[in-house]
Amino acid sequence: MTDDAVQIIARGPRAEAEAAAAAIDSDIALEGATYSILEEDEDHDVWRIDAFPTSAEEIDALTARLAEYPKLKVVVEKLADADWLAMALSGLPPVRAGRFFIFGAHDRGRAPVNAINLRIEAGAAFGTGHHGTTVGCLIAYNDLLKARGFKRVLDVGCGTGVLAIAAARTGSPVAVGTDIDKPSVRIAAENAKLNKAPARFVHASGLGHRAVREQAPYDLVFANILAPPLVALAQDIKGALVPGGIAILSGLLRTQERRVLAAYRSRGFKLVRRIHRDAWAALVLQRP
Known part of the structure; x- marks a missing residue:
């Protein structure tokens, strides 16, 4: 500071x-x-x-x-x-993304009864749910849940933990999140406790941490990071998924879609859906 x-x-x-x-x-x-x-x-x-x-x-x-x-x-x-920081966040309205309602402490009284309410406090971590990338991931996940569940979920670059927590709150018995930023891992764990979500978070770069490998393979991998690491991790994300597993990728601009898609298509992934929020994109891909 x-x-x-x-x-x-x-x-x-x-x-x-x-x-x-x-x-x-x-x-x-x-x-x-x-x-x-x-x-x-x-x-x-x-x-x-x-x-x-x-x-x-x-x-x-x-x-x-x-x-x-x-x-x-x-x-x-x-x-x-x-x-x-509390002042800044107090001005952010709650967010609705499908069945999920994301709010901060200042909006506790506004949580609807017909939603999965996630109280997310950002602290110094990214991912309150307001950013187009996070909303895109949640919308994609919400729609996937209409057809199937996901027993094992990995959230790469978890930030506040909102995506792993959403998975844990919707029935995933295994929800693991990683981040290269130690404060984010701490904040994500605190948010999991706030939401009574059995999600686990570890400080790690990439997918090589023992806590990540022990729970693999995963049915779903979230990676809401940046385009260059998304490309670099394409093979590792494929290896972490079960055959037919789903990857939800975001953190990329629309102009970066082609580059990211090329990296995953070259490894056999099929594009299931793309979601655009302002300048941002979220890609839903399926491993062969």
């Missing part, structure tokens, strides 16, 4: 704001950046990005990225001493 906590606010038209958000998400240097993007004024096409950098380097990287989009008006404001 910086000595003086700041908030970066960018306002502008939807197309420009979404392009800037996509650039932030695809920037390796900003992989852990916390931000939200919301519509502020529908009548005047004003969208708003709120970013909460935790270091001087993140401030510089975020402002540099946002400066690439001249239609955005960017300001940097000092935050008063407060729980800045």
